[in-house]
Every structure is written in structure tokens, then in C-alpha cells.
Amino acid sequence: MNVIKKEAMEIAAEAQLQRKVSSTHAGSLTSSSNVKESMMVGFDDVQLQLLDRLTGGNRNRQIIPITGMGGIGKTTLARHIFEHALVKEHFDIRAWTTISQTYNVRETLRQVLHQVSGDLRSDLSEEDLGVKLRKYLLSRSKYLIILDDMWSLEVWEKMMVFFPVKNDGSRIVVTTRLSNLATELTNSNSIGMRFLDDVCSWSLFSKTVFGDEGFPLHLEEIGKKIVGKCKGLPLSIAVIGGLLAKSELTPEYWEHIAENISSIVNSENDEYCLRVLKLSYDHLPAYLKPCFLYMGVFGEDEEITVAELMRLWVSEGFLKPIINKSSKIIAKEYLKELVDRNLILVHKLGAVGNIKYCKMHDLVRDLSFQEAEKQRFYYVLGQHCPRGINSQRRIVIPRSTSAMTVRDAMETMSSRARSFLCHADTVPELLDFRFLRTLTTDKDSRKHLEENVFQLVNLRYLSARFREGFQIPSSISLLWNLHTLIVFCWGEPMTAPVEIWKMHQLKHLEIVSLGGMYLPDPPSGHSDVFMENLETLKGVIDFNLNEEVVKRIPNIKKLYISYRHKVMERVKCLSYLSKLESLTCIIDDGSDDEYLQSIGFPRSLKNLRLVCGKFHLEEILEKIGSLPLLEKLHLFTGQFATGSWEIVEGQFPSLKYLRLWRCWNMECWTLEGFCLPRLEQLHLEDMDSLEEFPSEIGEIATLKSIQLYKCSESMVVSLKKIVEEQEELQGDPPFHVIVN
Structure with a gap:
């Protein structure tokens, strides 16, 4: 696949070169007055920061990356700075070139040489062009080169020798969507583009629609509603603002725009917004594409729990096995790559800087939906159930789906479905879904689910909400593939069957309940009955952590336990859990103080x-x-x-x-x-x-x-x-x- 991809990129690059005509740098910098004005509106502080680094006292040649997601304004900022009067006065030589995904080093060098020297010769080889450019830059004073839209370190490695390292204050500015690429280019900090705040978003929107004229009072309230739905992305604000600038100024029409803003942004100007963002998706390596597409199963504006997301990736089989690396480590690396590529937004960090929650911008989520639909990656059930659903492998039922639609869907849904994510109030019967690997339900299930769910022997991931009084049946041990079990249940404490100790693949066991769950001791005399893969255990009460139990969970890393009724002596072997990293321990006042003082903690603990x-x-x-x-x-x-x-x-x-x-x-x-x-x-x-x-x-x-x-x-x-x-x-x- 990598060889085919490389060949395809070379063919595309050659085709692009054939289509290109000799263009002056002025032509490449054509931009509307609205775009230029938007920089003054939205990014004054970033502009000052960039100007300071361009014209500051450091005389060493510096590379300055500008990073951020597609459509956030990287190129617009670079263009505005490139034409700034102070920059024109400070640098003797300036040149701009766009790299793009299908780059051509020879064409890039030719464009830069033409802009700095006026040489238009096209018969020179890549090496000759580079040598001539280097000589010219060495013979002149400080230079500024803008390398716009860089996607790969490889192109820089091929050109860097032709941009001399001079001690005269020369600068190279690189715009890229890849934050990790920026760190590879230079040790200095990159300039990260952020989303516009409410004030700047409103200013940009006002100037785009009405220029220097005042904003009509009767449209102000609905205008702010429209701006809020753009979520601070300059690209969507500019597209919507440009549309409204040419349309009728009636509250009814603007209300229509506000209610359909996502579809309008994506369809306006031949889906320009999505085409800009799709470049990020196209450039993803094959192993990351399913992880990105899967993000669309979460709701709009939903705070996505990173731990849950990574467990679902594992369940769906998206992770490429790597020797000597656990699935959790691989999932963290995948997540970091998507964050570095500015496709996933970090929403909340943990106390020590780890990512706890992430989100997607609405336009990026729309992109994942569109691509998933093209590839039949998953199917989101609408208000009308088409017959084609019987061939789908992943089914998502949104919260707004009616009970009748769910019932109709179940009649036509294929029993070969692998994933079923139900967020609706109605949880359907799953009588013949023996191939199901992932099952999540948000609402209380009916009795049929409680009776049948533990017969789905191929399940890897089960997260379900059960009725009050539910007890895990002994048939749980039949789910020999299960690695994640999350049970939501209210009421009195439940007691797990002793057969749960036979679940060798189980990695994550979580009970979300006010009462919690009693976990019995493993059966004595059966040394082969243990959960050697268990890493997370949450919601267990009065857990008897004796020496025998500790041997049965040797790889536990996260433990959430509570004790009551004077049974603190049950934690005497806690310190033997040599791989435990995170411990939450709730101790009831009824326990004796002497047992609290006798607790020993494993030296591996990182979070307590x-x-x-x-x-x-x-x-x-x-x-x-x-x-x-x-x-x-x-x-x-x-x-x-x-x-x-x-x-x-x-x-x-x-x-x-x-x-x-x-x-x-x-x-x-x-x-x-x-x-x-x-x-x-x-x-x-x-x-x-x-x-x-x-x-x-x-x-x-x-x-x-x-x-x-x-x-x-x-x-x-x-x-x-x-x-x-x-x-x-x-x-x-x-x-x-x-x-x-």
C-alpha cells in the first residue's frame, strides 16, 4: 500500500506540474480585502509575535513554524506578514512558495529562484537550480522565504542545503497542519493558531458581511447565533459571511441559515470548506484513518472520554500490533498523532498534563461523517430506516431516534453486524447477533437484553445500563473474547459470580453503581483460574486482597475499591500489587484505625x-x-x-x-x-x-x-x-x- 501511495503521489505531482504555468509571486498572493482585514480583526497578538520573531535581534537564521488545523488562518497570517511594510523594509529578499501534499522540489526551487532573481529558466535540473539559488542567497543580505502548506519533513530535507545558514537575521517561515512536523523542523517554539474568541469572531463576521457599515440591530441576535455555531473557525465564518453579504437581509432568511449552518458551509462554493479539511484526512497514514473516521460516532460537541475512546479502538481492531508495546500505549500514540495533525482537539488535560477529554470541531466531524458514508464505515440510523441497513457492519443509533424507527431497523438489520452503539431510549432485542463485537447502550435495558447479552460469545466490548436489581449471571464466563465490561446499575450492591475469574482476556472491569459490587474470592484449588490480563478494576467493595487473590491479578494497574463494616484487614496484601499505578481507596468510618495505619502501598503508585x-x-x-x-x-x-x-x-x-x-x-x-x-x-x-x-x-x-x-x-x-x-x-x- 505504501509503494502504491508513493507512486500515486509522484504521478499527481507530475500532473500538477504540467498544469502549472509560470506565475509571479504576486499572483500567488492574491487575496480579498476581507481576508487581509480579518487578520487585523482576529490575530493582532499573533501577528505582533510573528513580527517580533522575524525582525528581532537574533541574527542566526531561524525557522519559524505556524501550526493549526485547516482553515484556521495560517496561510492568511503568513500572507499578511509577507506584505507588511516593516517586513518589506527589513528583508532584502522575499519569496513565497506553496509546497502542498503532492510537492515537486524542482518546481519549488524554480519558483523561489524566479522570485528572488527574476531567472525564469526551466531547463535546469533540480540540483543546478538549487546551486544557483544558494549562490544568489549567499551573495545578498538577509532573506525571508515562506514555505506554505508543508506536509512532510522529506521535502525540507531535500531543499535545506540550498537555503544557506547565514548570520544576518535571515528567516524561513513554514505553515503546516502537523504540529509534530514543526518540532522536527526546529527546536524553537512554533506559533500555534487558535480558534477566535467570541469578540474576534463577531468582528470578523461583521466586517465580512457589512464591511465598515454598522450591523443592523434587527439582525444582531440571530447574527450572534450564527457566529456561535461557527465555533471560532475563520474559514467557516468567512464562508457564511460571504454568503450573507450577497443575500437578503431578513431575519427569516438568517434564521434559516442558522438552523442549517453545517450543511450550508459544506455546500457553499463547491464544498470549499470540506475540500480544505479533507487534505488533512487524505494525508493520514492508513492505520490512522479508521481511528479518525470512528470519531464521528460521538455526538456533536460531545466531550469524548479518551480512556473510553481508546478502549473502543482496541475493541474494533483498529490498532496495528507492535512488538513489546501494549494496546494502551499504541492507542495513546495514535491519539497523539491525530492531535498533532490538528484533527482532534484537546478539551481537558489531567493534573499531570495527560489528555482526559477531547473534541472535534463540527466541520471536522462532518468530514468524518462524509468519508465514513462513502466507505460504508458505519451507519447512523436516521428517522427513516432504509433497506440497505442489512449489509452494514457498524450501526449507530442517535439519542433522537424514535422507538418505531429502532424496531423497523431491527427487522432489516443484518445479524452479521459487528458493532452496535445505541444512544436512544429504546434498546432493541439482540437475539441473533452472534458476530457482535462491540455493544454500548445508554438507557436502561429491558429484560430481554439481560437474558441474551451474555450469549453473544464474540463480544469484546460491553458497556450497558441494566435495571435495578440486576445481577451478573454465571454465563458471563462464556464471553471468552471480552476485554471490557462496564455495568451501569442502580440499587443494592450486586455480587459477581465466581465464574468471572475464568475470563482470561478481561482487561477493564468497571461497575458504576451506588451500591458497588462484591467480587468473591477465586475458587480454591484451581491455580489456572485467574485474570492475568486484568488492568483496571473499579467499583468493587470489601475486596479481599489476600495473597491468593493478588496472585490472580498480577498485572492490575488501576484499582478503585471501598471498604466498610470493619474489614480493613482485607487490604493487607495491597503492597504486593507490583504493577499498580493508580489507586482510589474509600475507607468507611466503621473500620478500625489500626488497620488504616497498617496499610502498605506498592512503590509503583503514580496516582493515589x-x-x-x-x-x-x-x-x-x-x-x-x-x-x-x-x-x-x-x-x-x-x-x-x-x-x-x-x-x-x-x-x-x-x-x-x-x-x-x-x-x-x-x-x-x-x-x-x-x-x-x-x-x-x-x-x-x-x-x-x-x-x-x-x-x-x-x-x-x-x-x-x-x-x-x-x-x-x-x-x-x-x-x-x-x-x-x-x-x-x-x-x-x-x-x-x-x-x-
Whole structure:
């Protein structure tokens, strides 16, 4: 496939070269006044940043990447800067060339040589053109080269030798959609283009539609609604604004535009928006395309949980196996690639910088829908059920789908379907879907699902909401392929059957329930009955972590457990879980304090959430402080018998995030020696007893933010004093402070 793709790109590049005519750089920079004006409206700060880096005092030749998703304004910014009076005055030589996906190095060098020297010769070879260009640039003063729309490091490696490294302030600006490419081009920071905020979006929209004229008051409310639906993407704002500038100024027509904005943006100007974005999809390697297309199964504006997304990718079989890498690591790498290519947006980060939630811009989601429909990748059920659904392999039922439509679909749906994602209120019967691998339901199921779902022996991923009183049947062990089981159920605690220990492929077991689930001890005398692949276990109560159980889950990495009824002795072997990285442990007040103090923690822990009731914290915090890899600590409730917490030198060597909530009787907090050397975020909530911050907090160089919620006034005063002292020493605020 890679060989065929390479040959196809070479053929396309040759065809593009044949179509091209000699063009002056002025022709390549033709742009509307609206586009130029938009730069003044939306990106003044970015423009100033770029001007500063172009004309700044650093005399070494620099490469300056401009990154961002398609349609966000990279090329428009570069064009505006290229024609800026200060840039024209500063650089002796300027040239602009567009690289594109189907690049041709010889044609690119010829265009640059023509712009800088006026030489139009087309009979020279690639090497001769490059040598002539290099000589010309060496004989002149500082130059500025714009390489627009670069998609590959390969093209730069072929041309870089012809752009001399001079100590005269020369600059090369590269626009690209690939953030990872920018880091390969240079060690310096790239200029990242962001979405427009509400004010800038409105200004761009107003100028596009009405120019310098005032915005009609009777259209202002509906105009802001239209702008809001463009989600800050300059490309869609410009397309919609250009359409409205030529249309009737009636609220009825504008309301029609607002209600159908997505389809209008995609159809206006021969689907110009989608054609711009589709370049990003076309350039994806084959292994990433199904992962991107699958993003369309999530709802519009939905916050997509990254952990859930990666488990679904695994279930669908999208990940290419790599020796010595787990499926989770591979999925993280795939996600990072899509983020670096600006096709997936990072929505929320975790405490230590990991991606927790992601989103897609509406236009990018429309692109995934369109491509998925062309390739019959999945089928989204509409209000009318076509007969062609019987050949689909992945079925998505949106929330708005009526019960009648769901029933009609089930009559024609093929029993060969592999994936079924139901978000509607009606969960259909699945009587003969033995090939089903992925099943998700958002609403409470009927009895038929509870009776039949555990007969779908090819299931890999099951996430379902069951009725109150549901119990997992012993037939669960028949699902020998299952690697993810998520059960939503309200009511009293459920008890898992002992047969669950026979599920060798199970990696993720999660019970989302107020009552939780009792997990019985594995059957004695059966050494081959264990869950060797289990990595995540959530929602289990009174889990008996004895030596025998620990042996049966040797690869557990995430554990969410709670204890009640004085059974804290059940965690005595917790420290034997040598691969455990994340632990949430909720301890009921009914347990004995002596058992809390006897808990041992595995040294592999990176994330710890501890709910301690009213137990004493001093001794347990001393154990936690010695954990070498711990990065996040959430400590909820508990009390300090001595009234103070002293962190001594060497404790918490890797801690980046610390959160304390309602830790009673903590009146004094002291830091001794070199401790908390990597702390970045500190959150304190309902810490009424604590009167002041330790002054050493201000000396932690890595600290980025402190948040206080419902804390004493004296604490706020002491923190303000620390900030002022550090400002006098450093000149800038040392960290960000939020007080509520």
C-alpha cells in the first residue's frame, strides 16, 4: 500500500506540474480585502509575535513554524506578514512558495529562484537550480522565504542545503497542519493558531458581511447565533459571511441559515470548506484513518472520554500490533498523532498534563461523517430506516431516534453486524447477533437484553445500563473474547459470580453503581483460574486482597475499591500489587484505625486518591511521602491528631499535584529541607483550621498554580505575602492563584 501511495503521489505531482504555468509571486498572493482585514480583526497578538520573531535581534537564521488545523488562518497570517511594510523594509529578499501534499522540489526551487532573481529558466535540473539559488542567497543580505502548506519533513530535507545558514537575521517561515512536523523542523517554539474568541469572531463576521457599515440591530441576535455555531473557525465564518453579504437581509432568511449552518458551509462554493479539511484526512497514514473516521460516532460537541475512546479502538481492531508495546500505549500514540495533525482537539488535560477529554470541531466531524458514508464505515440510523441497513457492519443509533424507527431497523438489520452503539431510549432485542463485537447502550435495558447479552460469545466490548436489581449471571464466563465490561446499575450492591475469574482476556472491569459490587474470592484449588490480563478494576467493595487473590491479578494497574463494616484487614496484601499505578481507596468510618495505619502501598503508585473518614493521617502520610513515583495525591477527609503536618527533606520526590479536602485539625503546615521538588499544582478545599501557608511554598520553582476554596482569611493573607515576596525577587508573579 505504501509503494502504491508513493507512486500515486509522484504521478499527481507530475500532473500538477504540467498544469502549472509560470506565475509571479504576486499572483500567488492574491487575496480579498476581507481576508487581509480579518487578520487585523482576529490575530493582532499573533501577528505582533510573528513580527517580533522575524525582525528581532537574533541574527542566526531561524525557522519559524505556524501550526493549526485547516482553515484556521495560517496561510492568511503568513500572507499578511509577507506584505507588511516593516517586513518589506527589513528583508532584502522575499519569496513565497506553496509546497502542498503532492510537492515537486524542482518546481519549488524554480519558483523561489524566479522570485528572488527574476531567472525564469526551466531547463535546469533540480540540483543546478538549487546551486544557483544558494549562490544568489549567499551573495545578498538577509532573506525571508515562506514555505506554505508543508506536509512532510522529506521535502525540507531535500531543499535545506540550498537555503544557506547565514548570520544576518535571515528567516524561513513554514505553515503546516502537523504540529509534530514543526518540532522536527526546529527546536524553537512554533506559533500555534487558535480558534477566535467570541469578540474576534463577531468582528470578523461583521466586517465580512457589512464591511465598515454598522450591523443592523434587527439582525444582531440571530447574527450572534450564527457566529456561535461557527465555533471560532475563520474559514467557516468567512464562508457564511460571504454568503450573507450577497443575500437578503431578513431575519427569516438568517434564521434559516442558522438552523442549517453545517450543511450550508459544506455546500457553499463547491464544498470549499470540506475540500480544505479533507487534505488533512487524505494525508493520514492508513492505520490512522479508521481511528479518525470512528470519531464521528460521538455526538456533536460531545466531550469524548479518551480512556473510553481508546478502549473502543482496541475493541474494533483498529490498532496495528507492535512488538513489546501494549494496546494502551499504541492507542495513546495514535491519539497523539491525530492531535498533532490538528484533527482532534484537546478539551481537558489531567493534573499531570495527560489528555482526559477531547473534541472535534463540527466541520471536522462532518468530514468524518462524509468519508465514513462513502466507505460504508458505519451507519447512523436516521428517522427513516432504509433497506440497505442489512449489509452494514457498524450501526449507530442517535439519542433522537424514535422507538418505531429502532424496531423497523431491527427487522432489516443484518445479524452479521459487528458493532452496535445505541444512544436512544429504546434498546432493541439482540437475539441473533452472534458476530457482535462491540455493544454500548445508554438507557436502561429491558429484560430481554439481560437474558441474551451474555450469549453473544464474540463480544469484546460491553458497556450497558441494566435495571435495578440486576445481577451478573454465571454465563458471563462464556464471553471468552471480552476485554471490557462496564455495568451501569442502580440499587443494592450486586455480587459477581465466581465464574468471572475464568475470563482470561478481561482487561477493564468497571461497575458504576451506588451500591458497588462484591467480587468473591477465586475458587480454591484451581491455580489456572485467574485474570492475568486484568488492568483496571473499579467499583468493587470489601475486596479481599489476600495473597491468593493478588496472585490472580498480577498485572492490575488501576484499582478503585471501598471498604466498610470493619474489614480493613482485607487490604493487607495491597503492597504486593507490583504493577499498580493508580489507586482510589474509600475507607468507611466503621473500620478500625489500626488497620488504616497498617496499610502498605506498592512503590509503583503514580496516582493515589484516599478517602479516610476521621482516621489519623500522620503515620499514613509518612508512608505515602516515601513513594518514589507518586505524581498525584488526592487526600479527602481524615484528621491530624497532632494538629500539624511536617513534610521533611526527601519526601514526595515526584509529586506534581496535591489536593487536600476537609482534613480536620490541620493547624500548622511546615516544609523542611528539599521537599516537593516537582510540585506544579496545589488545591486546598475546606481547610478551615489551617491558618497560614509555609513560606517555603514560594521557593518551589516548578509551582504553577494554587487554588483555595473555602479556606481561612489568614491563609489568603499569608499566601498574598508569599506572592509579593517572590515578585520582588523575580519581577514576575511566581505562580497563578485562584481564591474562591
